[in-house]
Amino acid sequence: MASAVSTGEMVAAVLADLVGRIEQRLPAAVEDEYDGVHRLRTSVRRLRTxxxxxxxxxxxxxxxxxxxxxxxxxxxxxxPRDLEVRADLLDDLLERLELGDLRADLVDPLRLEHGGAHRTFAAWSGGAAAADLRATLAEWSAGPPLKRPDKPAEEVASGLVLGQADVTLGLVPDVLAEASPEALHELRKKARRLRHTAEAVTKEPVALLGADVVDLGAAGSAIQSRLGDHRDALLLAEHVERTAPAMAPYSAVAATARELACEALAGLPDDVERLAEARDRLR
Structure with missing residues (x-):
């Protein structure tokens, strides 16, 4: 997309692309193909962002x-996605600990619950609410309800990306001091929002901004991924502690999951520094 385009053209292009991804990814999610639900959920999140x-x-x-x-x-x-992630992580952890005989107790119930949750989504996808949403998305793809569409897109995009970086970095001092699961999760969401914003304006069909903004999005992605690994391991530990007998070897599974959660946080200060450096290059 040429740098002289308007904000209205940029926004319309981004939204149409994301709507297209949702439509493209819906069938695989309904059929519960590998990564289908995850890919659709990511597209929905990107559009909301x-x-x-x-x-x-x-x-x-x-x-x-x-x-x-x-x-x-x-x-x-x-x-269904969270249950899938938890089951996969637990399966890997049991293999690592050579405790495969616990799969029937710990993993199989999660797989069963995932199946039920997916059937709920699949039923929704064939109903009136899904049809209404798809019709609305088609209208937005054809022509979103714009206002102030004539501003230069490049200027607006740069300001939006920098704003998201500032918001993310602004959380860091309190998050690192508190280090609570809730604070870390909030930082993760802000980093994900930064990543999605940067990618929306650096990738096709827009591709307005260059390498420095790509770096900014990558730094946000690194924080999001690290904190996602932390949260997944922590929630797994809590799940095992809540549902399994309070005895070995189940306690070893929960303890190892907590160790993984701690290990995931080890590089967070370096990721934050990388983000700050990428933000400063855009000033």
Whole structure:
């Protein structure tokens, strides 16, 4: 996309691309193909992020309604996806600990629960709510409800990316001091939002900004990934402690999961420094 395009053209291109990804990825998610639910959930999250980040250039009422509906879909997808992640992580952990005989007690119930959660999503996908959402998405893809569309896109995009970087880095001192699961999760969400914003304006079909913004998005992605690994391991430990007998070898599984959660945080200060350096290069 040429650098002289307007903000309206940029926003319309980003939204149409994300709507297309959702439509493309829906069938695989309904069929529960490998990574299908995860890919669809990611696309839904990216579209919600775009609606929020570009909110000053979209009419408020329809944008709020679409974000709400996408949030409902994201929550519906989140149940089977989180169960899938937990089962896979637990399966790997049992293999590492040579405790494969515990799979029937620990992993199989999660797989069974995942199947039920996926069937709930699949049933939704064939209903009226899904049809209404897809019709709304098609309307937005054809022509989103823009406002203030004539501003130069490159200037607006740069400001949005820097704003997300500032928000993310602004959380860091309190998060590192507190280091609570809730604070770390909030930082993860902000880093993910930064990543999605940077990628929206550096990748096709927009591709307005260059390598420095790519680096900024990569730094946000590193924080998101690290904190995601931490959260997944911590939630796994809590799940085992809550549902399994308080005895060996189950306690060893929970303890190892907590060790993995701690290990995931070891490089966080370095990731934050990388993000700060990438942000400063754009000043």
């Amino acid at each position: 775009a609606l929020s980040v570009f909110g000053h250039h979209l009419r408020g009422r329809p944008t709020k309604a679409l974000r709400r509906d996408l949030g409902d879909l994201g929550a519906l997808l989140g149940v």
